[in-house]
Amino acid sequence: MKKFHKSLAVIVMICMLQTSVLGNLSWMSSADAASTGLTITASSGSAAFIAGDNVTSTPVAIDPGLTVSDPDHTTLESATVAITGNWHSEDILAFTNDGANMGNITASDNSNTGVLILSSSGASATLAQWQAALRAVTYTSSAVTPNSATRTISFTVSVDTVTSTTTRTVTIADVDQTPIVTMSGGPTVFEVTGNMTATPVVIDPELTVSDLDNSTLSSATVAIPGNFHSGDSLAFTNTSGETYGNIVASYNSGTGVLTLTSSGATATLVQWQAALRAVTYTSSAVTPNTATRVISFTVNDGTKTNAPATKPIVFVQPPKMTASSGATSFTAGDNAASIPVAVDPGLQVEASDSMNLMNATVSISDHFQRSEDVLSFMNDGSMGRISGSYDASQGILTLTSNGEPPTSAEWQAALQAVTYTSTAITPNTSDRTITFKIENQWHKTAAATKTVNVSATNQTPVIQASGHTASYISPAPPVVIDPELTISDRDDLLLPSATVSITDHYHRAEDVLAFTNDGATMGDISAQFDAAQGVMSLTSAAGATLAEWESALRAVTYVSTAAIPTKETRTVEFVVSDGMASSAPAISHVSVSQSIVLTGLEASPNKVTLQEGNTRSSVITATYSDLSTLDVTPSVTWSVAAQSIAGVKDGIISGIAPGTTVVTAAYGGKTATIEVVVTSAGNSHNHNGNDSSGGSSTPGAGTTAQAVPTPKPDEPKQPAAELNGFLSPVVNREKWIAALKQALATHQEPLFKDTPAHWASQDISLASRLGWIEGYQDGTFKPNQQVMRAEFSALMVNIFGLNMGNKTVQLTDMDDPWATSYIQILASQGLIQGYADGTFQPKRTISRAEMLVILSKLIDFQTQKPMLTAPGFSDIPSGYWAQSVIDSAYNAKIIQGIGDHRFAPNTGTTRAEAVALILRALRLDPEIKALLE
Numbered sequence: 001m002k003k004f005h006k007s008l009a010v011i012v013m014i015c016m017l018q019t020s021v022l023g024n025l026s027w028m029s030s031a032d033a034a035s036t037g038l039t040i041t042a043s044s045g046s047a048a049f050i051a052g053d054n055v056t057s058t059p060v061a062i063d064p065g066l067t068v069s070d071p072d073h074t075t076l077e078s079a080t081v082a083i084t085g086n087w088h089s090e091d092i093l094a095f096t097n098d099g100a101n102m103g104n105i106t107a108s109d110n111s112n113t114g115v116l117i118l119s120s121s122g123a124s125a126t127l128a129q130w131q132a133a134l135r136a137v138t139y140t141s142s143a144v145t146p147n148s149a150t151r152t153i154s155f156t157v158s159v160d161t162v163t164s165t166t167t168r169t170v171t172i173a174d175v176d177q178t179p180i181v182t183m184s185g186g187p188t189v190f191e192v193t194g195n196m197t198a199t200p201v202v203i204d205p206e207l208t209v210s211d212l213d214n215s216t217l218s219s220a221t222v223a224i225p226g227n228f229h230s231g232d233s234l235a236f237t238n239t240s241g242e243t244y245g246n247i248v249a250s251y252n253s254g255t256g257v258l259t260l261t262s263s264g265a266t267a268t269l270v271q272w273q274a275a276l277r278a279v280t281y282t283s284s285a286v287t288p289n290t291a292t293r294v295i296s297f298t299v300n301d302g303t304k305t306n307a308p309a310t311k312p313i314v315f316v317q318p319p320k321m322t323a324s325s326g327a328t329s330f331t332a333g334d335n336a337a338s339i340p341v342a343v344d345p346g347l348q349v350e351a352s353d354s355m356n357l358m359n360a361t362v363s364i365s366d367h368f369q370r371s372e373d374v375l376s377f378m379n380d381g382s383m384g385r386i387s388g389s390y391d392a393s394q395g396i397l398t399l400t401s402n403g404e405p406p407t408s409a410e411w412q413a414a415l416q417a418v419t420y421t422s423t424a425i426t427p428n429t430s431d432r433t434i435t436f437k438i439e440n441q442w443h444k445t446a447a448a449t450k451t452v453n454v455s456a457t458n459q460t461p462v463i464q465a466s467g468h469t470a471s472y473i474s475p476a477p478p479v480v481i482d483p484e485l486t487i488s489d490r491d492d493l494l495l496p497s498a499t500v501s502i503t504d505h506y507h508r509a510e511d512v513l514a515f516t517n518d519g520a521t522m523g524d525i526s527a528q529f530d531a532a533q534g535v536m537s538l539t540s541a542a543g544a545t546l547a548e549w550e551s552a553l554r555a556v557t558y559v560s561t562a563a564i565p566t567k568e569t570r571t572v573e574f575v576v577s578d579g580m581a582s583s584a585p586a587i588s589h590v591s592v593s594q595s596i597v598l599t600g601l602e603a604s605p606n607k608v609t610l611q612e613g614n615t616r617s618s619v620i621t622a623t624y625s626d627l628s629t630l631d632v633t634p635s636v637t638w639s640v641a642a643q644s645i646a647g648v649k650d651g652i653i654s655g656i657a658p659g660t661t662v663v664t665a666a667y668g669g670k671t672a673t674i675e676v677v678v679t680s681a682g683n684s685h686n687h688n689g690n691d692s693s694g695g696s697s698t699p700g701a702g703t704t705a706q707a708v709p710t711p712k713p714d715e716p717k718q719p720a721a722e723l724n725g726f727l728s729p730v731v732n733r734e735k736w737i738a739a740l741k742q743a744l745a746t747h748q749e750p751l752f753k754d755t756p757a758h759w760a761s762q763d764i765s766l767a768s769r770l771g772w773i774e775g776y777q778d779g780t781f782k783p784n785q786q787v788m789r790a791e792f793s794a795l796m797v798n799i800f801g802l803n804m805g806n807k808t809v810q811l812t813d814m815d816d817p818w819a820t821s822y823i824q825i826l827a828s829q830g831l832i833q834g835y836a837d838g839t840f841q842p843k844r845t846i847s848r849a850e851m852l853v854i855l856s857k858l859i860d861f862q863t864q865k866p867m868l869t870a871p872g873f874s875d876i877p878s879g880y881w882a883q884s885v886i887d888s889a890y891n892a893k894i895i896q897g898i899g900d901h902r903f904a905p906n907t908g909t910t911r912a913e914a915v916a917l918i919l920r921a922l923r924l925d926p927e928i929k930a931l932l933e
Helices: 002-036 127-135 268-275 406-416 544-552 733-746 762-771 789-800 817-828 847-855 885-893 911-922 926-932
Strands: 039-041 046-050 067-069 080-085 091-094 103-110 114-120 138-142 151-159 163-175 178-183 188-191 208-210 219-226 232-235 248-252 257-262 280-283 293-300 310-318 320-322 328-331 348-350 359-364 373-376 386-391 396-401 419-422 430-438 445-455 462-464 469-474 486-488 493-505 511-514 525-530 535-544 558-562 569-579 588-596 598-604 607-611 613-615 619-624 629-633 635-639 645-650 652-656 659-667 668-678
Touching: 039 151, 039 163, 067 219, 067 493, 080 127, 091 103, 091 208, 103 127, 114 127, 138 607, 151 445, 178 386, 208 268, 219 232, 219 268, 232 257, 248 268, 248 419, 268 293, 310 569, 320 430, 320 445, 348 406, 348 419, 359 406, 359 419, 373 386, 373 396, 419 525, 462 569, 469 558, 469 733, 486 544, 486 847, 493 511, 493 544, 535 544, 544 569, 598 659, 598 668, 607 613, 607 652, 607 847, 613 629, 619 659, 635 645, 645 659, 652 668, 652 817, 733 926, 762 911, 789 817, 789 847, 789 911, 847 885, 847 911
Parallel strands: 046 163, 188 310, 328 445, 469 588, 607 668
Antiparallel strands: 039 067, 080 114, 080 151, 091 138, 103 114, 151 163, 178 208, 219 257, 219 293, 232 280, 248 257, 293 310, 320 348, 359 396, 359 430, 373 419, 386 396, 430 445, 462 486, 493 535, 493 569, 511 558, 525 535, 569 588, 598 619, 613 652, 619 629, 635 659, 645 652, 659 668
């Protein structure tokens, strides 16, 4: 009791001292004011401050009715607002210049002393501006529960050395802070399970509970205010006193309200938060009403209850997925990329389209082989906007949709289209387990699995020919058939056997295949040749490597044992085997011909008797090693032992003076002689009785051969023998027509990209079908490109199947190996002569006239009808070197000219023109025309 009275005395003394000080201050202000007239006056009563409820407290103006006056001054220098009674560290004084009524007044607050100082730079602010500024000064407290003692606020204004002060009080009202429940975002999903008992779902495992001025709460309710239905149930079970305190719950199934209480309100905020997070919802209905339920949460601190915090519960039927029965089979490719297989084209997906399916995954969940396994998906346009992304490191294919959610049918089609493949040559053959999963917008999933049986495939060995055609010219040693063929096998290092066969134009009596192991690069490979079948079998007991087989087959040779071999190109097939499978044949060719040698000359007759002044003829026939003969009379070199007795030119012997002499014909290193007897005029006696010339006399023949003029390019020359029907004797007509029929029956007609609209498109297509022409690698024929002389030579040899003839023509510019053989064949058959300077000029564009002349030596343009009329082309002068051929071609309707009645004989020939002209000429023959058309 004594201690109480002592404390009270101290408090009374402090109050008296404070009153004395304030009294003195007021007295001083009043004295100064009396002398200067400066006065500041507060409003009556007090300002009321009320703390905020879960929000920042709203500041209050301390005295919006305060007045300032001074009859002697229009401006003031400064002012001070201070909390002089019951200041606390939570107290805040503030001022904000409104920019309109408060001049240049600014303020600085010292929160450690509760003093707000206002000033006007240059003391320029007027009394009215100062009054407006001081009326705008506010008080607030930053505390949730502020000290409730009434604050005394003093206002002091100053001018020169004079001040005036007044005070006003602010009452402080504390507010109980309403507890807060905050829900997490999004709805809670309740899974509808049909006839099965539903699993209760926690309503919000992430809600939070807070109270700014209480650490404990007394009660809470969880209710179903929206779409409550019979069967709905809310529940909470306290399973831990440490976690949930003493909170207990009771549920009213008739109202859908769960009430939770804490005896004595001792459960902490943390325990209430844990308890409310554990509240569950379920429905006992077999087929529950699926309207969205709204669940509300409220808590009470004993005084206040929060506004309900709500959480929706949506009813979701999870998707279903069913795999088809059985396993899917995958078989690796043979020397080709493996063909992917659909993992499960019978997979079924069931889901309500209102429960949007959002994504799916397909994964290799068992025996995944990272280096080889691939899952793929391609949208065929009927699968919404579904796309796939494959993670090769995990074996997971993820399917998502960008935009409008796909329907369940679109998802089903997409998953049915997922494929599996292996990139390995020999894949791991363990069964793969493929797992399908699909998820809806509520993160509910369905899954199904499918097994893929993986089978490896023995890789068939591959042998490839180089495209080389070997040339065997008899008599000669054996020739290697294909020195550049290659062998590969993707899954075998050793091979046991191979065969080499002559499959086309095999001649049992003469053709021989041979192989000799070099002992170094061919392992233990040995061979046997079956002459009856034309098949060589090669084997390796230990299994030879691919390189050894390649060396061995590159060494296989062909030879003909015939004195005069059959001149047909042999087709040779190479096949290798790995013991389980044999390769497709690699096809090479051997062209077989004979080296034709001139063996002798024969003059017929070899004895001639004639009168002086008369002529007789003799024919010189060459005999060759292939037993063929050829009239070479125009080509031999003549000489006369006694030129005073006889002369000779082109086989025509002229008698000059009586006597006997010898005429010698030289050709190809061989000679033939003719014994000539010239008798005097009027003596018709046949001295030797063998004048077989049968010719009539030709007076006036000279003894000296006339100079031969320089030939024009490819000057036409009539063949020595008669035409056999339509084609020249250098072509075997019967075989040529047989080959034509075979080509028409077997060859496919390619499509060139640049010929469908061309004027010669039909002829180009026909020539391609016959195998006469080929296009370029880019798929074009280039019909308007001009043809070189070498190219036209090759075309003629290929079309007419020409072989080497007996004539020898020396051309000085044969430096292109590709073109030389074709040009030599034409020259040896007398179809070309070259130019006067000894050149052929293979790279020069062939002119229209030159082309016609060469063709005329194989096809007689006049065999079908007599010359009707000459075309009279304006650009073909009289005596033009090819005029007769051009006239014949025009008469046969092979050519027509190019306008203005011109032929343009020296213009280059295009590829299309060459093809069209050859076919027109061939169609002169009725039998060939019928075949071609």
